[in-house]
Amino acid sequence: MTTTSPTPLSAALTPFQNLAEATHQTLALLHNRLGFQLWMVTRTEGNDWIVLVSNDHGYGVEPGQVFRWCDSFCSRMVQGFGPNIAPDSRAVAAYLEAPIGQQVEIQAYIGMPLLRPDGHLFGTLCAIDPQPQPDRLHHELPFLQLQARFLSTLIEQDLQAQEMVRRLEHAQLQAHTDSMTGLYNRRGWDLLMATEEERCRRYGSPATIFVLDLDWLKQINDTLGHQAGDQVIMAAANHLxxxxxxxxxxxxxxxxxxxxxxxEMAASDAESFAQRILDSIEAGGIQMSLGWASRDPRHSLQTTIATADERMYRIKQLRQRAASHLPTFCSYPASRSLRDPMPGSV
Structure with missing residues (x-):
């Protein structure tokens, strides 16, 4: 059987390979149809406004750049203080007062929220231009709403698919586990960190790393024996x-x-999670030093774990200096007065 090359029409209808390609093509379509020097798909995390994809023709904005969400036109649009379409953004008080307008020249704006199925904001589809645009742009609102809904749907489906991939990765790396505790070993950790870093960069996803170190394990080994020390390690692993x-x-x-x-854990949720970890550890009579850090979109997870590790050792040193007696396994409470203030992100 012979095969034929796809016709130009069928080639134009070939499915996109991934979300990134679909988003790039959507922004190119919007630029060709409506103009505007910059089109973006963004994600919001706290006060970080992260550029995921851009179609830039003059502003010099690239994927991965991070701006202040509260400075943007989009933050005002989402709150209802400004319209989705502003052919002359200087005529809209909320946009005229936005700090980002003092940083770059913006005289026309389009912004559409990108929503999760539960109605929570993922980010925005937006465009800016240094020149005012024609008022007929308002007639494009239904088209823009449809594009935003399509993008929201594609993003949500891709996020759900990535969650399934994440679970598969975890299952496939079961061979990279620690023989004593059954937790991932260093090799498994490094592999999963690398795949999660790629997701963080692609979707602007948050992540938090917690580093923990058992207190007094050497003293337990020296006084009670290594078997007792192993029991502490295994008990800590089970609590975690x-x-x-x-x-x-x-x-x-x-x-x-x-x-x-x-x-997918933001800095705003990290402290309560750290508290839950410490409470669980304490309930088992185990004492550990804990430090944490949340990923900054400008940096990597490797930077994040280095910061968390540094904070953990700082706490550990404080606890050791304050200790006045040798604790024993399952008999000593953690000293809450020595806990780190838990600063938020890298």
Whole structure:
């Protein structure tokens, strides 16, 4: 049987390979149809406004750049203070007062929210131009709403698919586990960190890393024996495993050091999660030093874990200096007065 090359029409209807290609083509279509020097798909996380995809013809904005959400036109549009379409944005008080307008020349604006199925804001589809645009742009509102809904649907489907991929990755890396605790070992941790970093960059996703270290393990080994020390390690691992969410990664990095990669966890949720971890550990009579850091969109997860590790050791040193007696396994409470203030992000 012979095969034929696709016709120009069928080639134009070939499905996109991935979300990135579909988004790039959508922004190109919008630019060709409506003009505007810059089109973007963004994500909001706290006060970070992260550029995921851009179609730029003069502003010099690239994917991965991060701006202040509260400075943007889009933050005002989402709150209802300004319209979705502003052919002359200087005529809209909310946009005229926006700090971003003082940083770059903006005289026309389009903004559409990108929503999750539960109505929460994912980000925006938006465009700006240094020149005013024709008033007939208002007639494009139904078309723009449709494009925003399509993008929201594609993003949501891709996020759900990535969650399934994440679970498959976890299952496939079961071979990279620590023989004593059953948690991921250093190799498994490194592999899962690399794949999660790629997701963070692609979707602007948040993540938080917690680093924990057992206190007094050397003293326990020296006074009660290594078998008692192993029991402490295994008990700590069980408490961590029972505390985290199904999507999180828990690893024993070596010796008495553990780490948790909490995916899709923003800095605003990290402190309460850290408290839950410490409460679970304390309930088992185990004492650990904990430090955490949330990923900054400008940096990587490797930077994040380095910051979390530094904070953990700072706490550990404080606890050791304050200790006046040798604790024993299952008999000592953690000292709440020595806990870190838990600063938020890298």
């Amino acid at each position: 495993r029972q505390t985290v969410r199904a999507s999180d990664v828990v690893a024993r990095l070596g010796g008495d050091e553990f780490a948790i990669l909490a995916v």
